[in-house]
Amino acid sequence: MAVFPGQASESRFKAVSEKGSFTLHVISSGETSLNQLLTWTARLVPANGQVRKTFQVLRDPADYIIAGGMPAHGHGLPTEPRVTDVRFDGRGEVILTLKGIKFQMWGDWVLSIDVPALQDRAETAFTLKP
Numbered sequence: 001m002a003v004f005p006g007q008a009s010e011s012r013f014k015a016v017s018e019k020g021s022f023t024l025h026v027i028s029s030g031e032t033s034l035n036q037l038l039t040w041t042a043r044l045v046p047a048n049g050q051v052r053k054t055f056q057v058l059r060d061p062a063d064y065i066i067a068g069g070m071p072a073h074g075h076g077l078p079t080e081p082r083v084t085d086v087r088f089d090g091r092g093e094v095i096l097t098l099k100g101i102k103f104q105m106w107g108d109w110v111l112s113i114d115v116p117a118l119q120d121r122a123e124t125a126f127t128l129k130p
Contacts (some may be wrong), residue, residue: 017115017122021051024113024122026098032128037079038101042113044094044122051118052092058117059086065114066098070107078104106130 011032014025025043032038046052058064061083069076085097096113103109112123 011126013124013126015122015124017118017120019118019120021047021118021120022055022115022122023047024124026111026124032103034103034105036102037099038103040098040101042083042096042098044096044113044115046092046094054117055092055094056088058094058115061086061096063115063117064096065116066101066112067114068101068109068111070105070109072108078102103128 011028012025014023016023023045025045027041027043028038029040030038044055046055064083064086066081066083067076068081079100079102081098081100081102083096084099087095089095101111106128108125108127110123110125112121114121
């Protein structure tokens with residue numbers, strides 16, 4: 001589990017999807033304060049050419065589902081974050097803008113991205129500290 005200090009100007013953490021079709025890289029930008037709406041970036045790196053081709057048709061933000069929470073506390077995020085922008089780089093990687101992320105307490109969190117077209121999801125775990 002990555003330790004993510006709230007005062008960091010940028011933090012990065014990653015996870016391989018459950019079926020191994022992509023690797024998720026999550027990048028925070030700016031200081032992470034409690035009870036503030038945040039915008040983060042997610043980069044999905046395809047594992048192979050077939051997944052890369054599938055990603056190329058997944059251009060609608062609704063093609064990606066964001067979720068998260070604190071498993072030890074049994075609750076999700078206090079907001080419903082969403083993908084607001086989908087872009088592609090020259091290597092076939094997908095770059096997502098995630099808006100509406102909010103944390104109401106310090107501690108151990110998870111953030112996941114589900115890609116229903118691939119029937120796959122990736123979940124990152126991190127500790128948010130002041």
